[in-house]
Amino acid sequence: MDLDTIILETDERMQKSTDYLQRELRGLRTGRASTALLEYIKVDYYGSHTDLRELAAISVSEATQLVVKPFDPGAKHEIVRAIETSGLGLNPMADGNIIRxxxxxxxxxxxxxxxxxxxxLAEESKVAVRNERREANKAIDAAVADKKNPIPEDSAKSAKEDIDEMTKKFCDALDVVAVKKCT
Structure with missing residues (x-):
């Protein structure tokens, strides 16, 4: 495997760690209403567990209020039950065909x-980024030690420096995301 491929694949995997953190943080309740809070709540709909976003339109009506409009009004009670048991500490109120x-x-x-x-969550993501750095460094060392097509030492050192910079960039980005969520 050549160095450019190693660096590119490492960058992609580190980006996935950042995306994972952002996706996980969307589901945390901070006091402001967000549709992401409810999207992945599982609803027991005719015997199968379905994401709420597939059963209803979720919108923000005010800064602290969400409105759920079920596509099937018959699923309203199951949706209310799923929200109540989700562990988010929310108290849904059925109001006609909508849920507030x-x-x-x-x-x-x-x-x-x-x-x-x-x-x-941020620390777990940083650990994942650092693990990707370690795997990339192992791949670079293996490429240097390859008997058939060895990579020069100076190219390997330069690639490792690039990966270290990439790791620092992603760890800093994870810190920014975490601080933004905490404030």
């Missing part, structure tokens, strides 16, 4: 828990 959900601001204790959870 007030998103209360988290208590100071809950906010501290959220900050800890954000930091934990």
């Amino acid at each position: 959900i007030n998103v209360p601001a988290p208590s100071s204790e809950r906010r501290k828990q959220l900050v800890l959870q954000v930091k934990k």
